[in-house]
Amino acid sequence: MNTIVFHHPTKKADVLQRISVDEVEALFKLPFSDLMYRAQQVHREHFDPNQVQLSTLLSIKTGGCSEDCGYCPQSAFHSTGVENRRMLELNEVVRAARAAKQAGAGRFCMGAAWREPTDEDMQSVVEMVKAVRELGMETCATLGMLNEEHTQMLKNAGLDYYNHNLDTSPEFYGHIISTRDYQDRLDTLVRVRRAGMHVCSGGIVGMGESIAERAGLIAQLANLDPYPESVPINNLVKVEGTPLAEEKDLDPLDFVRTIAVARIAMPEARVRLSAGRQQMSDAVQALCFLAGANSIFYGDQLLTTGNPDVERDRALLDKLGMHAGKE
Numbered sequence: 001m002n003t004i005v006f007h008h009p010t011k012k013a014d015v016l017q018r019i020s021v022d023e024v025e026a027l028f029k030l031p032f033s034d035l036m037y038r039a040q041q042v043h044r045e046h047f048d049p050n051q052v053q054l055s056t057l058l059s060i061k062t063g064g065c066s067e068d069c070g071y072c073p074q075s076a077f078h079s080t081g082v083e084n085r086r087m088l089e090l091n092e093v094v095r096a097a098r099a100a101k102q103a104g105a106g107r108f109c110m111g112a113a114w115r116e117p118t119d120e121d122m123q124s125v126v127e128m129v130k131a132v133r134e135l136g137m138e139t140c141a142t143l144g145m146l147n148e149e150h151t152q153m154l155k156n157a158g159l160d161y162y163n164h165n166l167d168t169s170p171e172f173y174g175h176i177i178s179t180r181d182y183q184d185r186l187d188t189l190v191r192v193r194r195a196g197m198h199v200c201s202g203g204i205v206g207m208g209e210s211i212a213e214r215a216g217l218i219a220q221l222a223n224l225d226p227y228p229e230s231v232p233i234n235n236l237v238k239v240e241g242t243p244l245a246e247e248k249d250l251d252p253l254d255f256v257r258t259i260a261v262a263r264i265a266m267p268e269a270r271v272r273l274s275a276g277r278q279q280m281s282d283a284v285q286a287l288c289f290l291a292g293a294n295s296i297f298y299g300d301q302l303l304t305t306g307n308p309d310v311e312r313d314r315a316l317l318d319k320l321g322m323h324a325g326k327e
């Protein structure tokens with residue numbers, strides 16, 4: 001059965017909607033094979049299905065964050081054993097970026113456990129972005145909320161992508177985070193877009209959200225105008241000491257479904273199979289690639305938690321006949 005027809009973009013009460021929450025939810029409820037077939041078709045229309053983009057993460061400022069995100073080991077509200085550390089020096093960042101490039105990564109993403117950067121933080125980040133660019137890598141940063149001035153500083157430094165996740169649906173958001181609201185996230189994304197940088201925005205599944213709420217996240221992302229170039233889909237990494245540590249495991253096939261739905265809803269986006277990969281079998285990862293994932297975090301560390309090591313990933317990509325590619 002293949003009966004879902006998307007709206008063409010129509011102007012409804014000033015809201016341009018590519019796809020409704022109900023339509024996204026209907027995709028989630030398709031028989032698994034039908035969903036996978038649809039996702040593969042869309043994927044092959046827009047991408048080389050055997051190519052994957054590799055991003056390496058570096059935590060340039062770890063721990064002690066003033067936000068209370070329920071999933072996050074870096075929040076000062078939770079006792080997870082993650083220390084509040086100083087910001088890395090420029091030479092430490094350049095060394096890590098060089099090593100990532102050497103290992104085969106095309107993009108280098110610098111993450112900081114901030115609600116938002118200060119003016120002083122920004123001076124250092126600008127130097128880091130420039131230095132990583134000089135190595136010939138694509139640059140990405142995730143620093144929390146941005147004001148106009150900080151957004152422009154990143155643009156002027158040559159930042160390619162800014163990562164800022166919507167994380168979940170507007171309805172479920174308040175269960176997870178209380179120190180900032182959904183509109184704050186959307187406002188930062190608008191600033192990044194207006195400044196002319198690429199947007200990287202996605203979310204987390206497995207936090208106890210319903211299918212309708214999962215659909216709400218994908219619909220929010222897909223209805224951004226334009227939708228993000230890069231969409232990380234994270235499977236919750238359960239860290240002891242966080243409020244979500246005891247959350248029930250998500251069925252891996254529900255994770256695969258989320259990737260497939262993101263692929264169909266955002267045909268031209270890079271859909272990134274993000275956090276949670278270390279806990280996934282090769283078979284589940286292969287299903288994610290089949291569902292349309294075509295980007296991964298590459299390197300044995302995410303921000304504070306582990307990721308498959310480079311040898312395991314090379315072996316997996318080899319086994320699947322996949323190759324690394326840029327853009």
Ligand code: SAM
Pocket residue numbers: 071072073074111112113114115142143144145163164165167203204234235236237238239275276303
């Ligand atoms: N502090 C900035 C912010 O929140 O925008 C940037 C860094 S923050 C750690 C980046 C993203 O990591 C979050 O938006 C969330 O999607 C993801 N993340 C954090 N902890 C996670 C976890 N335990 N499992 C899965 N994803 C997680």
Ligand code: DTB
Pocket residue numbers: 057073074111142163165202203232233234237274275302303304305306
């Ligand atoms: C994203 O969507 N996932 C990455 C990146 N963007 C910054 C972060 C995952 C963090 C997982 C938990 C940790 O390692 O602290």
Ligand code: SF4
Pocket residue numbers: 065066067068069072073074075076112113114115144
């Ligand atoms: Fe801070 Fe970002 Fe973690 Fe939230 S997700 S606690 S803002 S580092």
